[in-house]
Amino acid sequence: MSEKPILSVRNLKTYFDVTKGLFSKKQIVKAVDDVSFDVMPNETFGLVGESGCGKTTLGRTIVKLYDPVEGSIEFMGKDIANLKGAELKAYRKDMQMIFQDPYASLNPRMTVGEIIKEPMIIHNIYNTDAEREERVVELLRIVGLKPDHIRRYPAEFSGGQRQRIGIARALAVNPKFIVCDEPISALDVSIQAQVINLLENIQKEMGLSYLFIAHDLSMVKHISDKIGVMYLGHMVEMGKSEDVYHRPLHPYTTALLSAIPIPDPDVAKAKSRILLEGEIPSPINPPAGCPFSTRCPKATERCHKEMPQPIEVGGRMVACHLYER
């Protein structure tokens, strides 16, 4: 298949200046450091990594909440770096985001109806309030809420229901792409599957593409076509969902997978758990060489000195010296 990617990210770097005080030494957090990947139309790209590895920052850079210091983001063949005015507004209509915290992501002073209507008002999608109201009811139905929820306030809903409201708000502008920033990690396990199913159904019906962020591989495995694994701002492995999950290459991916509890005790015994030792290094002073070298069980002399470059191995990408020849 030689389809063109809908989203194409190249060598993206997003840094934060966290220098404290006027005269102290400059301190930079390299939250996203040289990340490249493509997302195909109607596909889901799963992004995993431990807390603080830069997943949210990457997602927010894509939706233009943060400006990258380097690299490019192309959406439908167009660089989004310098969008202004009407073009920026059009981009904001096509590219939506679902947020991590269902409690913070809805304005507590607005009713559900007002929340879902706002994007339609901003983008002038309908002329009359009656039309908008009709659409809100339809969206509520799509995400599995009831029409009479329209006059209620977010505080009256559970986490799962709030996340559904957030999804309805994102859908209100008929986007083509949604960045889902850990949309289920704040929810009860029993409700996670419901929300995942909802997102999958919506994708099928509306032909959407997702960037789906999670900190746990098992969460993204089902929904994703491709998976990228991030560590300390870097993409360390990337490939087809099946491949990454069943035959991980990078030592970090292997460690992540071994942390997933397995319900069958025999299989669990056979697959020894690799414990990640030590803390994640601070992104302010990343280790020299491979970012994973401080915790990697297979690290060699070279790993501490030289940064491994991403290479292709059997149709996927991995950044690790073990696979270089």
Next chain:
Amino acid sequence: MSEAEVKMVLPENAFEKLPEDEKNNEFIAMKSRSYFQDVWFQYKKNKLAMVSLVFIIIMILMAIFMPMFSRYSYEAQDLANPNALPSAAHWFGTDKFGRDIFIRIMYGARISLSVGFAAAAINLVIGIVWGGMCGYIGGRFDMILMRIVDIIYSVPTLLYVILIMLIFGSNMFSVLLAICISSWVGLARQVRAQVMSQKEQEYALAAKVLGASDMRILFRHLVKNSIGPIIVNTTLMVPSAIFTEAFLSFVGIGISIPMASWGTMANEAKNMLFSAPLQMVWPVSAICLTMLALNFIGDGLNQALDPKKRSR
């Protein structure tokens, strides 16, 4: 228990599927009540605040309507009947020119209340716009505008007042100007802090991703969410403006006679303090009661608006 009993076979049709709408295992957590309904519900629990609210409402109604229907005016003198004690004709008695004190107190209420509410309204607008923009835009813009606020704050209010009175004379306008020129800075600082802490919240980011303009994000989302502290601060500004006006008029640089302000009335009564002490009691009680009531209202709102301060 025998084997047979345990192996009881359930008939096929003993179970049926739940209707779709009953499957949802999530449920509505709380009864529906809008923010202001909730605040009112909490406010009503506070007896002192309720009594104060009723007092202020009656005061406002009387200030508006009493002078319309009274046979006395604030300036009409009745030299045949000076320094009269309270009677059926003159409820609060008369002053040294034979003017009806009750109606003068009502006129004073008009001045005091309008100065108080006007000052609060002006402060509200300036404070929200200034503080909101500083908090939202941040960076150098914020630095410069907040330094201006610091400078305004550091100059003593009395200095402004005297300068303004010298330039514009003693009238209602200069009193308002004098009160407003520096009192908005507290509100501006508060709004700025609120906006700064709210703008990183995900709902504000969501609005931006949805394409909302900066104005929309700032006013429809951030300021609206800081409404609690803003209301409290503004409410407490009313009594402080009333006091400033009364004080300025009392020392003779505020509202000028024969206009009846509580401050000017207290000033005139001070010469009669020993011969007719009641004349001092009326304006002073009016000032005290009004300020007390407004402060109680502010406290009540503070409690009702801030869930952490609620007593249950």
